[in-house]
Amino acid sequence: MKISKVFIPDDSSSLSVGSEETFLAFNDQLESESIDIIRTGSRGLFWLEPLIEFETEIGRVGFKNVSNNEVGKILTEFEQHPNYIGLIDEIEFLKKQERVTFANCGKYNPLSVDDYIKNGGLTGLKKALTLNQEQLTEVITKSGLRGRGGAGFPTGIKFKTVLNAVAEKKYIVCNADEGDSGTYADRMLMEGDPFLLIEGMVIAGITVGALKGYIYLRSEYPEAFTKLKNSIDIAKSKNIIGSNLLGSNKSFDIEVRLGAGAYICGEETALLESLEGKRGQIRSKPPLPAYEGLFGFPTAVNNVITLATLPIIISKGFNFYSSLGSRNSRGTLTIQLTGNIKNGGLIEVPFGIKLREVLYNYGMGTLSGRPIKAVQVGGPLGAYWSEKLFDTPLDYETFQENGGMIGHGGIVVFDDNIDLRFQAKFAMEFCSIESCGKCTPCRIGSVRGKEILEKIIFGDNVEKNIKLLLDLCDIMENGSLCAFGGLIPIPVKSAIENFKEDFIN
């Protein structure tokens, strides 16, 4: 085997299992050879990390779980080495996917504009510069793209509202707060293909007539922060952003801002408050941010994946995107398969795939080898489901009809060691820790909810306390100002409903 290049990820997840040490070992070993080592994002095959790739005469081949002390052996044994896994493109987990937004993540140096352009980068933006704002909103609307941050709001309609709002200035705000447990797709994209987000934000800016975009990034993602800052500097130097960008008469600038460790700042109005330098407390709606957003100006707040999908929709056309998916959920869903799972990672497929297929054909069951007892889909506000709901297809509508939600696409898997009473208690506890404090049902209700669940766990008046808990859930659902307090009853109620045996024995 003849190696021409070595690819080593520096995505946070791969770093967390030693990819930096592996890089240093390769760097040492290859010092005297003319083989380039390229740092990349991750392919999202996390159970294989550190996943090292070689460019060879037969294509890109991989080695899984490469620790620094295996490097010497790998370089002498090549395909004889036990960690050799053959052609990357032939890995089942990846081959079965239909990657659109993540098509290039992990393939090249995320900070190389040349690689980005070679792989189709900037075609969307260049095409967007030939269209007018009405045409752009129309393409985005017709693609069927809906917000990937959780609420699934049609992106084209939001853009149209901001476009039509009359104001002295407008903003694009990228929501990169990604607070939902069991999710990391935004992080992977920002670390692995940041120019795609930048290109998407510029397209959004041109579409609605904004000159400035902020990325509100959670502080738990320092690697993404560095990558974003560097890629923005590079984009500026190449005139991808700035005034008269790419020689056009359009201008757009981007700045990254760090959150400060508050889950609620993922909610768009709390996020705007935080960007303005205030406590991250929810604003009551109306007015919608599309009319009165950042500093009172019309603002399109959108998730990372939503924005990063715009370049592909513009370059390939709305039909390409809207032809994928099921029901009113068009395009692809980026599933993050996490927790107690054998093959955990990022799965981008058209909406409509069955949960069971994800868990068993991609995930291959639990890492512990024990039966799957429960899954939680959609982050900390998502429902706990048991086996009997595993045949549900993943799309917004069907999930909602079954009392669940897709949210940002995270799936957390639990084996039969889990006791759902503790998961219900955690939901209330999390709410009490992260509540913004503005309204009583959430601020006080979550504390009471946690106390009631402690009694239930203790075995104190279980049936009576379950009834009390369900009443409290009702009050939180109906009386909370925002979806945090309003949705936290979902994990609690679904745990009781789908896992009665854990509560009453």
Place this chain on the structure above:
Amino acid sequence: MDQKKIKDIIEDNREKEGSLLPILHAINSSYGYIDKSIIPIIAHSLNITEAEVSGVLSFYHDFKTKPPSKNIIKLCMAEACQSMGCNDLYLKISNLINNDNNTSIEKVYCLGNCSLSPAAIINNKYFGRLTLDKVTEFLYNEDK
């Protein structure tokens, strides 16, 4: 805290829209915490009330008002990490560092490393598939 440096940080950031968070972040990352005695300086420079500054300072989990310990273990306690035993790990680590005044443990909720749980950040380094052994080894090397 060095007042001159604080004033420089404020000057560097004051032109930004919504400058309070960037200022607090810059101070917090330089010193590891934000001493309450500098609240009036910030309030005065930005022409806002001290109550507003205190309110923001206390709202966000990242901002600390006391000097941090030398080693900080931020252990993820959210669902994906729960499914891989973070609750148990939390107890074990707490036991390990019980008599260690240099090390503290802090609960955080999701580090975006949920396919390699349990996850943590220790002294700014990411960890996945964390075990007690890995923590012990890392702390030993940090304290050498």
